[in-house]
Amino acid sequence: MAGQNQRLTVVPTVAMLGVVKARFVGATRGHALLKKKSDALTVQFRQILKKIVNTKESMGEVMKTSSFALTEAKYVAGENIKHIVLENVQNASLKVRSRQDNVAGVKLPKFEYFTEADTKNDLTGLARGGQQVQQCRAAYVKAIELLVELASLQTSFLTLDEAIKTTNRRVNALENVVKPRLENTISYIKSELDELEREDFFRIKKIQGYKRREIERQLAASKQLNEEQFSEKVSLQKGISHNLLSAGEKDEDIIF
Amino acid sequence: MAGRGQIANKSSALIAMIADEDTVTGFLLAGVGNVDLRRKTNYLIVDSKTPVKAIEDAFKEFTTKEDVAIVLISQYVANMIRFLVDSYNKPIPAILEIPSKDHPYDPANDSVLSRVKHLFSSESVASERR
Numbered sequence: 366m367a368g369q370n371q372r373l374t375v376v377p378t379v380a381m382l383g384v385v386k387a388r389f390v391g392a393t394r395g396h397a398l399l400k401k402k403s404d405a406l407t408v409q410f411r412q413i414l415k416k417i418v419n420t421k422e423s424m425g426e427v428m429k430t431s432s433f434a435l436t437e438a439k440y441v442a443g444e445n446i447k448h449i450v451l452e453n454v455q456n457a458s459l460k461v462r463s464r465q466d467n468v469a470g471v472k473l474p475k476f477e478y479f480t481e482a483d484t485k486n487d488l489t490g491l492a493r494g495g496q497q498v499q500q501c502r503a504a505y506v507k508a509i510e511l512l513v514e515l516a517s518l519q520t521s522f523l524t525l526d527e528a529i530k531t532t533n534r535r536v537n538a539l540e541n542v543v544k545p546r547l548e549n550t551i552s553y554i555k556s557e558l559d560e561l562e563r564e565d566f567f568r569i570k571k572i573q574g575y576k577r578r579e580i581e582r583q584l585a586a587s588k589q590l591n592e593e594q595f596s597e598k599v600s601l602q603k604g605i606s607h608n609l610l611s612a613g614e615k616d617e618d619i620i621f
Numbered sequence: 622m623a624g625r626g627q628i629a630n631k632s633s634a635l636i637a638m639i640a641d642e643d644t645v646t647g648f649l650l651a652g653v654g655n656v657d658l659r660r661k662t663n664y665l666i667v668d669s670k671t672p673v674k675a676i677e678d679a680f681k682e683f684t685t686k687e688d689v690a691i692v693l694i695s696q697y698v699a700n701m702i703r704f705l706v707d708s709y710n711k712p713i714p715a716i717l718e719i720p721s722k723d724h725p726y727d728p729a730n731d732s733v734l735s736r737v738k739h740l741f742s743s744e745s746v747a748s749e750r751r
Contacts (some may be wrong), residue, residue, distance in 0.1 A: 425720055432722045435647045447646040454654035454662065458635035461690040463713075476690055480652065481633065498650070505651035509636070514690040516715040523712040526736075602656060 372549035377557035385554065389547040396539040403532040405469040410525045413518055420515045427508050434504035438497040446498065457481070459506070459515060468520075471528040477519040479508055634690035637714070638664040638684040639698050641721050642718060648693070663689065667698050677702050689714045695721040 375381045459480050466473040510568060636653045638645055645666050648654070655663045665671075667677040680702055683692045696718045699706050709716060 426718045431647055432643065435643055435650075447642065450646050450649050454649055455658055457635055457655035457663070458652035459636070461636055462633055463690060476715075478636075479633075501647065502652075505647045509648065509651055509653065512693060512717055512719065513636075513691065516717050519717065520712040520715045523710070608640045 371546050372553050373546060375550060375554065377554040377561075379558065380550065382554045382558070385547055385550050389544070389551060392539055392543050392547060396536060396544065399532055399536045399539065402469045403529060403536055406471060406525055406529045406532060409468045410522075413521050413525065417515070417522060419520045420511065420518060424511055424515060427511050431501070431504040431508045434497070434501040438501040441497040442495075459509060468525070471525065473521040473524055474517065476513050476520070478513045482484060497608075635663050635686075636685070637689045637692045638694075639667060639679055639683070640664075640693065640695040640719070641698075641723075642666050642668060643722050644695060644719070648668050667695065673701050677705060679706055684709060684711070684714055684716070691715050691717060693717050693719050695719060695724070697721060697724040728747075 373385070375385065459478060461476050461478050463474045463476050466475050635655050636648075638648055638653070640648075647665050649664070657663075663683070665676065667676060676698060680692070680694070682690050686737075688714065692714050694706070694716060698721075699716075699718045705718060706718075
């Protein structure tokens, strides 16, 4: 991979090594946490999937029942009931409110329906078929209940899907890009520090050797000096005596 | 990601509908219908004479309205504007495809359910056998 051999551009120092190591620890912990989050989300996701499939299947049944109830109502109350209903629409009496559930830091909206005011259709079918109309109404309210549940499941599904994708992307990015890069940086700094240490060691050795040689040289020099001085002394003494001894012999020109 | 599509905890939101006359009548009877000040309804009755353009416009309007939490759409109507429904991917408002009286419900066409099935396929096989 392209990011495999990369490392951060840092100055290889001990301080930087500490910083990078701390970052590495942070990245490892973050990775573990995100992995856990991803797992938790996936568990929730699976549950929601199962629920969605079940609810979708039962939705068909409920819609069939409510359609049938409407047909019954139409049969009893007459075809014109729908005109009455359509004319009577003013304000929604059945509304939805949403609250939020929190799953591992992801906010999932949950819908719930509630009836606000009395429905305007109370008097619909007063002349005939009132009971069927009310039954039909009840059937459709039931359908709404199911559909609202399904809607919140579906919303959760979409939200969770996206959240899981993002989390997994982060997990993978940490695992495959950030962590190797930090590891590379750490090994780079370590090798560089080792190199420096070896260099230092070598230099110290070299200097030590140089110093030793210098001392030896000085010692030798002083020894030589000592010897020279000694021999000079000796020879001086010798020379004096020699001079003294040979004084008479040497000067042949001395007349007296 | 999670920050997108959040709706404030408002006291109430509406359920919008795009469906055939009978389905709409039934839900109106249950009391979901709403007419705002400009005489705009939160439902669209689709019959054989309704142009696709009108359905598209209604769909776009319902999905962009702030006070709509759920959009119910008959499946055969959804099939007419399938490209719009499939490209819609916001969590709120939620799009629900519902079966209608004279068109059988086909789960394979449902945009969300097909995704669910796709993700679920390996697992649902296992769970059905249980």
